[in-house]
Amino acid sequence: MVVLAKEVPDLEAMVKVTADGGALEVEKRRGLNFFDEIAVEAALKLEQSAGASVLAVSAGAGTGIEALRRALAMGSDAALLVDDPALEHADSLTVARALAAAARREGFDLVLAGKQATDDEAGLVGPMVAELLGVPCVTNIIGLQVEGDIARVTRETEAGRETLSVALPAVLTVEKGLAEPRVPAVMGVMKAMKAQIPRVTLAELGAEAQPPLTLAGYATAPARPPAKMLEGEPATVAVELARLLKEEAKVL
Amino acid sequence: MDFRLSEEQEFFRQTVADTVDRLIMPKVEEIDRTDEFPWELWKEFTSLGYLGLRYPEEYGGMDADPVTCMLFYEEMSRASVGFAQSVTMNMLMGTYFVYRFGNDAIKERCFLPAIRGEKIATMCFTEDQSGSDIGATRTQAKKVDGGWVINGTKNWITNGPLADCATVLATSDPSLGAKGLNFFLVEKGTPGFSPGQVLHKLGCRGTVTGELVFEDVFVPDENLLGEEVGKGTNYLTEILNEVRCMTAAMAIGIARTAVADGLDYARKRMAFGKAIGEYQLIREKFARIVTELEASRLLMLSAAWKIGEGMNPRNEAMMAKYHAVEMCLECVDEVTRVYGANGFAEEYGPQRYFRDARFLLYGGGTHEVLKNALGKAVMSGHWR
Numbered sequence: 001m002v003v004l005a006k007e008v009p010d011l012e013a014m015v016k017v018t019a020d021g022g023a024l025e026v027e028k029r030r031g032l033n034f035f036d037e038i039a040v041e042a043a044l045k046l047e048q049s050a051g052a053s054v055l056a057v058s059a060g061a062g063t064g065i066e067a068l069r070r071a072l073a074m075g076s077d078a079a080l081l082v083d084d085p086a087l088e089h090a091d092s093l094t095v096a097r098a099l100a101a102a103a104r105r106e107g108f109d110l111v112l113a114g115k116q117a118t119d120d121e122a123g124l125v126g127p128m129v130a131e132l133l134g135v136p137c138v139t140n141i142i143g144l145q146v147e148g149d150i151a152r153v154t155r156e157t158e159a160g161r162e163t164l165s166v167a168l169p170a171v172l173t174v175e176k177g178l179a180e181p182r183v184p185a186v187m188g189v190m191k192a193m194k195a196q197i198p199r200v201t202l203a204e205l206g207a208e209a210q211p212p213l214t215l216a217g218y219a220t221a222p223a224r225p226p227a228k229m230l231e232g233e234p235a236t237v238a239v240e241l242a243r244l245l246k247e248e249a250k251v252l
Numbered sequence: 253m254d255f256r257l258s259e260e261q262e263f264f265r266q267t268v269a270d271t272v273d274r275l276i277m278p279k280v281e282e283i284d285r286t287d288e289f290p291w292e293l294w295k296e297f298t299s300l301g302y303l304g305l306r307y308p309e310e311y312g313g314m315d316a317d318p319v320t321c322m323l324f325y326e327e328m329s330r331a332s333v334g335f336a337q338s339v340t341m342n343m344l345m346g347t348y349f350v351y352r353f354g355n356d357a358i359k360e361r362c363f364l365p366a367i368r369g370e371k372i373a374t375m376c377f378t379e380d381q382s383g384s385d386i387g388a389t390r391t392q393a394k395k396v397d398g399g400w401v402i403n404g405t406k407n408w409i410t411n412g413p414l415a416d417c418a419t420v421l422a423t424s425d426p427s428l429g430a431k432g433l434n435f436f437l438v439e440k441g442t443p444g445f446s447p448g449q450v451l452h453k454l455g456c457r458g459t460v461t462g463e464l465v466f467e468d469v470f471v472p473d474e475n476l477l478g479e480e481v482g483k484g485t486n487y488l489t490e491i492l493n494e495v496r497c498m499t500a501a502m503a504i505g506i507a508r509t510a511v512a513d514g515l516d517y518a519r520k521r522m523a524f525g526k527a528i529g530e531y532q533l534i535r536e537k538f539a540r541i542v543t544e545l546e547a548s549r550l551l552m553l554s555a556a557w558k559i560g561e562g563m564n565p566r567n568e569a570m571m572a573k574y575h576a577v578e579m580c581l582e583c584v585d586e587v588t589r590v591y592g593a594n595g596f597a598e599e600y601g602p603q604r605y606f607r608d609a610r611f612l613l614y615g616g617g618t619h620e621v622l623k624n625a626l627g628k629a630v631m632s633g634h635w636r
Contacts, residue, residue, distance in 0.1 A: 031270075065259070066263065066266070069263050183270075183275060183300060186301030186304070186314055190314050192263065194260070
């Protein structure tokens with residue numbers, strides 16, 4: 001199994017747009033993407049029942065080691081970093097090409113990934129990797145069972161729950177609720193601390209480095225107008241709220 | 253000279269911080285409110301294997317260097333100092349002499365289960381009339397055929413009333429003072445060994461602290477934890493620097509949480525039309541306490557690094573403990589002021605940090621005793 005593991009800034013890290021709008025200044029607190037951590041946990045659970053091994057793969061320009069160490073600490077068998085300067089600010093397709101090339105080289109029956117990353121929230125890499133590998137893809141799964149070379153997956157839709165059977169190999173992206181990520185035990189932490197994580201470049205993988213998208217700039221979101229607090233008896237407040245929603249906000 | 257943590261140490265620190273945030277932080281207020289030993293949390297946390305952190309890998313430990321251990325103690329104390337004290341008692345003071353001098357059977361019976369969290373370990377120093385002055389220890393061990401008979405009462409013993417294995421400081425010859433001391437292993441169930449009164453403390457709640465009573469307790473010869481009779485004080489110096497650095501790390505942990513809470517409050521709390529953090533007098537507080545915090549951390553890490561290098565940073569470890577705990581008291585005091593009257597309310601954290609911090613004054617030597625020793629060292633040319 002291959003798990004795609006993105007390194008992202010900590011959810012509480014301070015983020016600021018630079019004065020020229022060309023980049024983000026992000027506090028240097030980084031870790032494994034929340035949804036990828038769920039993917040690692042799901043892979044480890046399958047590993048226990050199916051006897052497969054788990055390889056965590058990340059892609060970045062000098063970043064990704066922290067995320068991979070976390071995946072190792074949780075119990076992944078091995079890790080691989082696609083480390084290339086061309087991955088600095090790379091778009092989703094470039095990252096997907098790198099990860100797909102790594103997965104192809106290492107071999108897989110199943111690729112698991114978070115449904116999206118908590119930094120750019122694009123949610124593109126998983127399905128793109130599936131397309132590049134030429135295998136089926138199911139997104140946002142909350143249930144997973146593997147029987148032979150078929151995966152039975154559950155996903156939540158607006159209408160209810162949908163259960164699908166997917167022929168392996170496949171790419172599955174995971175939603176919150178699929179598994180509760182474990183807290184790493186010391187043995188895993190030790191292994192992760194000592195691990196020499198191998199690195200490969202895009203050229204070594206034969207992956208294309210030319211991004212079709214370039215970053216034009218960042219802008220700070222405009223500050224929200226201050227909230228209006230209504231005070232008084234519930235009945236009066238409700239009438240006033242209904243009036244405001246209808247006349248001012250025009251949402252009713 | 254390189255002041256950076258290694259990539260591995262940084263990863264370790266982050267992993268511990270994350271573990272603490274997930275497992276301990278949500279239970280901190282409940283532990284403080286109920287003042288009960290959190291058995292469920294104990295089992296969950298100790299099953300991760302951290303109690304063996306400083307011991308060799310052959311025992312299931314991590315063989316971690318002292319700096320790495322300090323990162324652990326600091327992160328633990330960010331959450332609950334009470335729980336951190338229960339944990340560190342099993343990790344260091346309660347197990348060290350059992351590991352160092354216990355025979356294979358003793359290690360199998362006490363050391364290994366203790367670092368797996370299956371048994372509770374403690375070390376007993378303090379008595380009603382002696383604490384920092386260990387030479388005044390009255391608990392006595394008399395040599396008899398095949399072993400020793402121990403009599404006395406210990407007080408202020410962390411984990412004491414729950415302890416399965418106690419490393420007990422006792423004199424074999426009261427006339428020799430600090431040169432007549434020894435460590436003995438006493439196990440739960442040994443006739444004459446019983447828990448006494450449990451203390452109700454101002455802070456560090458949830459760790460059970462209290463008396464241990466020894467009435468004609470017979471232990472066999474192999475329970476003398478030491479190669480020679482009367483060398484207890486010498487053996488103690490093997491971990492005293494580490495214990496003092498650990499207390500410093502705990503103080504830094506509390507101070508970090510206090511500062512983080514204080515900053516958050518100062519950014520949000522409005523007064524006279526702006527956040528109070530915009531006022532110079534509030535900013536001055538943070539400038540000062542954060543400077544002191546960083547100074548404490550440098551002192552503590554440098555002393556811990558020296559321990560790891562096989563040096564004996566006796567003075568630096570005393571300075572680290574003294575500086576960090578005073579810094580912590582100052583820090584939580586200033587943060588309660590930032591909170592205004594809310595700093596006095598049980599609904600907010602600062603009152604707990606204020607209570608917890610004070611308990612760190614005593615362990616590893618009171619500051620009066622430490623300053624006396626430091627002053628003596630400086631006067632006699634042993635500084636640097």
